[in-house]
Amino acid sequence: MSKQGNISVSVIRRLPRYYRFLGELSDAGISKISSRELAEKMRLTASQIRQDLNCFGGFGQQGYGYNVNELRQEIGHILGVDSRKKVILIGAGNLGTALAMHIDFEKSGCRLIGIFDSNKNIEGQELAGVKITDVARLEQFCNAEQPDIAVLCTPKDVTKDLVKRLTGVNVRSFWNFSHYDINVDFDDIVVENVHLSDSLMILSYGVNNT
Amino acid sequence: MSKQGNISVSVIRRLPRYYRFLGELSDAGISKISSRELAEKMRLTASQIRQDLNCFGGFGQQGYGYNVNELRQEIGHILGVDSRKKVILIGAGNLGTALAMHIDFEKSGCRLIGIFDSNKNIEGQELAGVKITDVARLEQFCNAEQPDIAVLCTPKDVTKDLVKRLTGVNVRSFWNFSHYDINVDFDDIVVENVHLSDSLMILSYGVNNT
DNA sequence: GTGCAGATGTCAATATTTTAACAACCGAAA
DNA sequence: TTTCGGTTGTTAAAATATTGACATCTGCAC
Numbered sequence: 001m002s003k004q005g006n007i008s009v010s011v012i013r014r015l016p017r018y019y020r021f022l023g024e025l026s027d028a029g030i031s032k033i034s035s036r037e038l039a040e041k042m043r044l045t046a047s048q049i050r051q052d053l054n055c056f057g058g059f060g061q062q063g064y065g066y067n068v069n070e071l072r073q074e075i076g077h078i079l080g081v082d083s084r085k086k087v088i089l090i091g092a093g094n095l096g097t098a099l100a101m102h103i104d105f106e107k108s109g110c111r112l113i114g115i116f117d118s119n120k121n122i123e124g125q126e127l128a129g130v131k132i133t134d135v136a137r138l139e140q141f142c143n144a145e146q147p148d149i150a151v152l153c154t155p156k157d158v159t160k161d162l163v164k165r166l167t168g169v170n171v172r173s174f175w176n177f178s179h180y181d182i183n184v185d186f187d188d189i190v191v192e193n194v195h196l197s198d199s200l201m202i203l204s205y206g207v208n209n210t
Numbered sequence: 211m212s213k214q215g216n217i218s219v220s221v222i223r224r225l226p227r228y229y230r231f232l233g234e235l236s237d238a239g240i241s242k243i244s245s246r247e248l249a250e251k252m253r254l255t256a257s258q259i260r261q262d263l264n265c266f267g268g269f270g271q272q273g274y275g276y277n278v279n280e281l282r283q284e285i286g287h288i289l290g291v292d293s294r295k296k297v298i299l300i301g302a303g304n305l306g307t308a309l310a311m312h313i314d315f316e317k318s319g320c321r322l323i324g325i326f327d328s329n330k331n332i333e334g335q336e337l338a339g340v341k342i343t344d345v346a347r348l349e350q351f352c353n354a355e356q357p358d359i360a361v362l363c364t365p366k367d368v369t370k371d372l373v374k375r376l377t378g379v380n381v382r383s384f385w386n387f388s389h390y391d392i393n394v395d396f397d398d399i400v401v402e403n404v405h406l407s408d409s410l411m412i413l414s415y416g417v418n419n420t
Numbered sequence: 421g422t423g424c425a426g427a428t429g430t431c432a433a434t435a436t437t438t439t440a441a442c443a444a445c446c447g448a449a450a
Numbered sequence: 451t452t453t454c455g456g457t458t459g460t461t462a463a464a465a466t467a468t469t470g471a472c473a474t475c476t477g478c479a480c
Binding site: 244245260268270272273274 | 458
């Protein structure tokens with residue numbers, strides 16, 4: 001197994017979905033599945049599934065199909081679900097709070113270890129079992145704990161500055177929910193800009209057309 | 211203007227981002243921009259921008275560039291930002307509440323007209339100026355108000371049934387945040403499945419690699 | 421053991437998306 | 451008026467992504 005010779009982003013972006021569907025199959029007690037059946041469930045072509053999975057090496061068994069649990073575990077491993085990355089969240093407003101409560105970080109291979117906000121009134125309060133800290137102490141915390149990923153739920157005018165501060169203390173990944181596109185020049189930094197309203201607009205477009 | 215002969219989804223998915231950047235330029239008082247400058251800002255190629263915009267007809271002026279406000283308005287119109295779609299939200303838990311508070315529906319061309327939940331304890335409370343209604347009265351409400359879009363922030367085991375109920379009362383678009391992929395067979399129904407944890411997993415993948 | 425239905429892995433063909441190239445065009449300056 | 455730098459719209463080329471086709475393999479029935 002494991003070819004891994006430069007996989008395309010298109011494939012990577014499909015992996016979490018595979019992981020999800022395989023989890024459901026596993027929960028339903030199904031232990032083996034063919035690319036054809038999985039394709040039907042996921043609304044993909046069987047060919048694409050075989051091609052995708054083959055990027056990483058032969059997980060299937062010819063004439064038989066794929067072992068659900070094994071395949072799920074392999075994909076999980078590729079995604080790093082078993083690596084327990086340290087995550088901090090900045091901005092405990094509506095969205096930040098909801099994410100802290102709603103996202104199952106563990107399931108995605110992460111551990112929420114810190115929450116920061118500039119509002120002194122909520123300092124010390126707990127969210128999802130994690131204490132809210134004054135954002136002034138961000139660097140101090142990061143130097144000590146070395147988090148891997150920062151979730152940004154901040155107003156857009158402070159995001160840019162925060163990214164600078166965080167890259168300064170060696171945070172290399174950003175899950176960005178602020179209305180500001182993070183574009184960094186260092187290519188060891190990974191950013192996922194999530195723009196929820198973009199998604200709503202696309203939906204709104206679809207209402208008229210199709 | 212307006213060619214609109216089958217635009218690809220790739221292009222459509224980029225439109226909100228154009229819209230956003232043009233808005234920022236407009237706010238900054240910039241009234242004209244060239245594809246080269248915009249490309250630099252957005253980290254795209256100038257060629258792609260020209261190609262994208264041309265799908266809808268010549269918005270630019272040769273030898274001059276694009277008029278920021280005009281272009282923004284055109285894209286907004288294509289996306290339907292000026293059409294004020296009626297939106298209902300179902301599931302007023304952490305995420306639902308956060309979305310209701312955090313998303314600027316108006317800015318995306320929508321109007322939040324109803325919020326539903328099965329928890330009787332919160333019935334009657336207000337969220338973002340909208341009263342929470344018992345989900346049992348969903349059909350009654352929809353028949354009267356004919357909403358265009360339903361935002362689903364429900365546990366995955368009830369989502370499927372809700373979609374059935376909602377399509378039954380003529381809701382045709384779903385913004386789905388539940389951990390269940392909506393796949394309908396009617397092609398007049400538009401779905402945007404948002405899986406936040408998928409996005410986190412992809413980020414988590416990127417931490418190791420690149 | 422043999423044959424068969426039904427799988428995968430993989431290569432080739434097709435479709436789509438992105439990038440490059442360039443003619444036509446504009447506005448300002450000489 | 452004419453020229454020139456800079457820009458778009460558009461066509462062609464290149465790069466990617468998806469789909470199809472098929473040889474090869476497996477487990478099961480007989």
